[in-house]
Amino acid sequence: MNHKARLLWIFLQCAAALLSFAAGEKSVLKGEDSGLDELSTDSKAFNGVKYNMRKSLDLDQEGCYLQTGKKDCLEECGFNATAKTIFIIHGWTMSGLFESWMHKLVSAVIQRESEANVVVVDWRTMAQQLYPDAVNHTNGVGLDIATMLNWLQDEQQLPLEKVHLIGYSLGAHVAGFAGTFVRGTVGRITGLDPAGPMFEGVEDQKRLSPDDADFVDVLHTYTREALGVSIGIQQPIGDIDIYPNGGDVQPGCALGDVLAVAGNFMEVMKCEHERAVHLFVDSLMNKEHMSFAYQCTGPDRFKKGICLSCRKNRCNNIGYNTRKMRKRRNSKMYLKTRADTPFGGYHYQMKMHVFNRKQADNADPTFHVKLYGAHNDTAQISVDVHDETIGLNLTNTFLVFTEKDIGDILKIRLSWEGNSESWNSVWKNIKKTFWAWNAKPPKPVLEVRRIRVKAGETQKKFTFCAQDPAKTEISPGEAVVFTKCRDGWEVKPRKRLLM
């Protein structure tokens, strides 16, 4: 616990530095309720917003700048009002410099949408302040963007449904305000790990919300809370909210159990917060291998493998490829990812009924599966029933994630960790204490007759039966091999009882 307390302390140091909490957070939100009129009058205060249109992949070229009311800029920039218009909005910045993700995102967008008007909304002068002050500017910057979009509608008949605002961290809420203030409804807003502090739990109008665009999709990657603070907002705030890896610990970012120095801790925070951007970039670049997310009421149920259905729009592509869904508030979706690009992997739901045959009431078995696919095999994967023990005389559902496409699964090897000897020695100790020297150590015996598998990515279902029908029992240190025995698993309920 001491170790945990120290980590927490370091976290708070960093959070304080990162978010400059010194200024009282409650007072800052006051006055933001002021209506559009009042804001319009002092909108001149926000003329520090710059609209940098990017045409070329050569990021050293400065591109050109759009300015509200200046027609010649549009011509000079080659603004094409019939093409898509994509605004990229950064968040709070400590250095005042664009971080490297910005270049990656801009070039990925340009490569994917070569005809689009790609515009970087540069509000760094207002973002490079104490965090509460930067928050205080999100409303005004959003209004400035709305003013720009209104002018483009008037001047160029810009179709608002082709406008896509992409905002990272604080920028996500800026996009929300832009969507609120603009005349009409923008097509889409994507929030990339929208900022949490001072936005968590506030009313819809004061943060990104589903009303801000025709379609609002959100990626949450850093929603881990420490003393009531989460860098990324935890609550769902879009039409669809995707929580990769549960939205907390991102693979490839974690410290492990090593106590880190504060500097590394900052890196971890940045890695997890920024992961949303990299997942989005990945979705722009890796069109052929899309990652899917699955609707689920919570991360725990997802980790148990319960939610891998695609029926009735319950699954969706993540990032840029997310399909618009009918307005349905607070649809939380989950997926697991790899640690690096390409982030996508393969999800399998597995179900097996574990019969208690002998002496297994307190056995607490630790199972592993190894999958043999048409292309390749996996390593041993531990059967994780998520903080619960394997249920005896029950059907257990669990999630298996593979980083590689192993092709259709041909065979599953289920093994019970531990060997008979270690079981015996445990038993010996128990015997000693009970002075039961003569009893032969009984071996727990469980039975698994079949494993039912559903592949999330293909939605295909298969049933695997014991390769040797006579060998379905398993004890510590042993394994049972299952092979595909029937297409589909839609067994009639009556038959299912016979398993």
Ligand SMILES: *[C@@H]1O[C@H](CO)[C@@H](O)[C@H](O)[C@H]1NC(C)=O
């Ligand atoms: C927030 O902005 C308003 C004006 O828009 C200003 O009156 C107020 O002092 C600002 N609050 C902080 C903490 O900067």
Ligand SMILES: *[C@@H]1O[C@H](CO)[C@@H](O)[C@H](O)[C@H]1NC(C)=O
């Ligand atoms: C403008 O965009 C539209 C739609 O993407 C495209 O068909 C058209 O060729 C573009 N015009 C110019 C001048 O690039």
Ligand SMILES: *[C@@H]1O[C@H](CO)[C@@H](O)[C@H](O)[C@H]1NC(C)=O
């Ligand atoms: C499971 O069923 C077996 C026999 O059918 C029984 O002996 C055993 O006590 C049951 N175990 C549990 C945990 O219900």
Ligand SMILES: *[C@@H]1O[C@H](CO)[C@@H](O)[C@H](O)[C@H]1NC(C)=O
């Ligand atoms: C199978 O996986 C192993 C280990 O990940 C890898 O070295 C090997 O190249 C893969 N084989 C094929 C055919 O993909």
